[in-house]
Amino acid sequence: ALLSIKPEYVEEIRRGRKLFEYRKGIFRRRIDKVIVYSTEPCGRIVGEFEVKGIIQDAPEKLWNRTSKFSGISHDFFEKYFDGREIAYAIEIGDYREYEIPQKIQELFPNVKAAPQSFIYV
Numbered sequence: 001a002l003l004s005i006k007p008e009y010v011e012e013i014r015r016g017r018k019l020f021e022y023r024k025g026i027f028r029r030r031i032d033k034v035i036v037y038s039t040e041p042c043g044r045i046v047g048e049f050e051v052k053g054i055i056q057d058a059p060e061k062l063w064n065r066t067s068k069f070s071g072i073s074h075d076f077f078e079k080y081f082d083g084r085e086i087a088y089a090i091e092i093g094d095y096r097e098y099e100i101p102q103k104i105q106e107l108f109p110n111v112k113a114a115p116q117s118f119i120y121v
Contacts, residue, residue, distance in 0.1 A: 001027055002035045002045070002108070003118045009071055010038045010046060013095055018071025020089040022062075022080065026054055029120065034090065037104065037114055044101035050093030059087040 005013070005021065012018035013036070021034075031051050038046045055062060059081040063074065066089050070077065081087045104111050108121050 001029075001031045001033075001118045002037055002104070002111070002115055002121045004037045004039050004115050007038045007042045010036060010042075012071035013049065013092060014047070014097060016095075017069065019069035019092045020055075020066040020071070021092060022070075022072070022077065023088045023090065023117065024081070024084060025117065026056070026088040026090075027118070027120075034118075035107075035121065036095075038101070039114065042101070043114070044103060045098065045107055046101045047095060047097040049095040052091040052093040055089040055091065056086060059084055062087045062089055065089075 003021070009018060009021075034049050034051055035045055036047045036049065038044055055065065057065065059077070063070070063077055067074065104114060111119065111121065
């Protein structure tokens with residue numbers, strides 16, 4: 001899957017401080033690897049990580065389980081999941097940064113634009 005992630009969170013992943021990527025919705029297929037698209041101003045595919053697992057829980061319980069390596073503030077987390085009964089966290093495995101960041105179309109010519117959240121590739 002190709003996942004759009006804000007540059008500041010990509011940096012937290014790269015540094016090993018963010019081991020969970022939060023989502024309101026999750027993959028319907030089994031995904032072993034995520035390709036990371038760093039959103040604007042970067043606007044490039046910058047790396048990939050293994051999916052160690054996916055945690056599904058009530059937002060507050062999910063925060064209690066994952067906050068140490070969330071890479072975000074509790075306030076941001078609460079606003080993101082406001083009104084949601086279920087929240088998801090993708091557990092990030094080994095991250096591999098690409099030597100040369102690529103435009104989406106360079107790696108995936110059929111993909112016309114960056115995904116809002118994620119797309120299967």
